[in-house]
Amino acid sequence: MAGIKRKQSASSGIPWGNVKKRKQEGDPAVESSASSNPEAETDSDPIIESDTTEHSGDDDGVSWPSDDEHMQEENGEDTGLPDKSHANGHKSTAPAATTNGVSNSSKESHAKQKALAQERKAAKPNADSIARSKKLWERLRRKSHVPLEERKKLVAELFDIVTGNVKDFVLKHDSVRVIQTAIKYANRDQRKMIARELKGEFRCLAESRYAKFLLGKLLVHGDKEIRDIIVPEFYGHVRRLIKHPEASWILDDIYRGAATSQQKDYLLREWYGAEFAIFKSEGEGAATSELKSILAQNPEKRKPVMHALHDLINQLIQKKTTGFTMLHDAMRQYMLNVNMGSEEMNEFIELLKGDEEGDLLKNLAFTSSGAGVVSMALAHGNAKDRKLIIRAYKNLFSQLAYDEHGHQIILVAFDVIDDTVLTSKSVLSELVGKAAKPDESQTEALITAVNHKFARIPILYLFANRRESIMNVTERELLESVHNIRTETSKKDPAIRRKELVAHFSPPLLSLIANNAATLVQSSFGCQFMMEVVPGADDNREAALKAIVALVQSESVEVAEALKTPAAGRLFKTLVQGGPYDTQHKRVKMAEPALGFHKMLFEALLASDQVLQWATSDNSFVIVGLLEAEGFENKENLRKILKEGREVLKQAASPSPKVSKTETGKKKAKSKGGNRGSQLLLEDIAGQTT
Secondary structure, eight states: OTTSOOOBOTTTOOBOSSOOOOOOTTOHHHHHHHHTOGGGSOOSOHHHHHHHOOOOTTOSSOOOOOHHHHHHHHTTTTSSOOOTTSTTSOOOSSOOHHHHHHHHHHHHHHHHHHHHHHHHHHHSTTHHHHHHHHHHHHHHTOGGGSOHHHHHHHHHHHHHHHTTOHHHHHTSTTHHHHHHHHHHHOOHHHHHHHHHHTTTOHHHHHHSTTHHHHHHHHHHHOOHHHHHHHGGGGTTOHHHHTTSTTHHHHHHHIIIIIOOHHHHHHHHHGGGOHHHHHSOOGGGOSOOOOHHHHHHHOGGGHHHHHHHHHHHHHHHHHTTOOOOHHHHHHHHHHHHTSOTTOHHHHHHHHHHHTOTTOHHHHHHTTSHHHHHHHHHHHHHSOHHHHHHHHHTTTTTHHHHHTSTTHHHHHHHHHHHOSOHHHHIIIIIHHHHOSSSSOOHHHHHHHHHHHTSTTTHHHHHHTTOSOGGGTSOHHHHHHHHHHHHHHHHHOOSOHHHHHHHHHHHHHHHHHHHHHHHHHHHTTSHHHHHHHHHHHHHSOSOOHHHHHHHHGGGGOOOHHHHHHTTSHHHHHHHHHHHHTSOEETTTTEEOOOSSOOOHHHHHHHHHHHTTOHHHHHTSTTHHHHHHHHHOTTOTTHHHHHHHHHHTHHHHHHHHSOEEEEEEOTTSOEEEEEEOOOHHHHHHHHHHHHHHO
8 A cells, every 4th residue: 555645635735644634614723824934925927026035945835744743653652542641532622732732843843854954055155146136136127127337247247247147147047037037138248257167058048958058149149259259069969969859959950040151051061971070171262062063072972971961960850849940941952853753752751741841841931041952842743742742731832922031932832733623722721812702811811911011012013024023033943943943843844833823823813902902003013913803813904993983983082092103103104005015025025915004094194184294204104105005096085185284295395394402402493304205206206297
């Protein structure tokens, strides 16, 4: 029976045994005990209290029986048996002296335990300094309650205490917070003093459960000198520390946010094997983490390097620690150096798919290198691989679209997945909704996405004629490499794939324009959205075109101001010309079927008598576009109106004086060129006259 655990009390959690029952409520002994213990009812912060109060680890609030009590029980005293001094066999109702004695003895035992704990603490090195520093920290941490002058005095006193003793403070969970506060309020020289005292210990601090936060604080508030003291201490230890439960996170923080590009190279090179950690000097200068360059210089090392890199990557994936930027960079280096269709590539894709929870793929999507790894996996994989990878992002595509790196995965999925039905159900439904006519919530979400720097790119990608207008150089290079790979791994013609996706995309987007043109025209991104979608949509553009034309006759002040912007001018000119201008072939790429927007716009301008107003305003190039538009049958009527308003055109086209200040501050008249669009219109009607 000795091995069986004693039953726990459901109400108090105190084990049954020789401990006597607590007195019931109202017992004067209990009440006096509660009143004599002021710490029983405090209003202090439990977190701070746990770190700063000075009670022993044995003080758990339970009064355990003392040795005297056990002796009393063994002697038969106060054992709960009837008192033999009473004839009726019942105990006296008056409080027994032994009961009071037990209570007092328990409190005395408790007090002895606390006193012993205090003695142990006082015997430790720097006990008085640590205790005083914690008192200062208690005051400093409440920043809003401490006046500036008082805080300066407290910080000065704190540094008097910690200077020369920093190492004694940093490895304890409570006193390390004192050093963090010191760093927070320190000046540059004081922070450097702390860094110099800790030099040679930073790797140990990174492995500490509490001191690692001090290291992060020092990097955040430190300068280049402090960074260059800290980072080199991790050289030669990356392969071990990246697997450490505490140090791995601070190591990745250093790699991602503090290290220079050269320091990043030194840290990442160690993933390629022990050789790169041992035979390396900081003054190397030519060191690079680009695995392709390393293997080109030493082709005989390819097998051990690739094996060491794959082995470390696999270990971290199996440990479920897949959120490290350094891991994603290492995976990218590995993938860039395996051959298409090779066994190494197939094994690596299986490694990505093997994460059943999908955390690996989700973490990869939100870093630059990670998004590149997923993109390459989609390009190199077969149809089944792509389906499994896409499935990992279910209900996340909207979040990916808003991310700086995650939206690239959506673009690659558009370009390599042959099953466009799968793409429309899994990706497009989350981006634009399933209904052909978006409801109110979906409409609001789409308008927000259209005006977002990154979320608009997946929406415009299938419609954009000039991809450089919506993507940066890095994204275009990634897609170019994907297109080279898909010639071997995808079967469907790219033009057919794009046409099928556009057919799924068009209805909700055209409906959005038809019902919200007045809102979209008020932002440059909204104008670009309409300019790309309407010519590139599959068909059924009439409602959207009518909504855009109706803006001309809108009585809204906001819309009238929006129509004067360059973005709105580009929108109307593109639609008037019948499609976007192809810079590569130097011609207009006509939409099919023809838009017919020029006729609709001219009729709206004529009905509202705004032809001359547009011809002499910021929208003058829209009128020029009408005269240049293919298939516009009312050119002569337009020229007739322009000839009648020749004087107004001349006034707009002539240079106007502009007042500016010289270097001496005196005002000086300076000529300003006239409306260039009005000048071109005058040239056109003059040529027609001659």
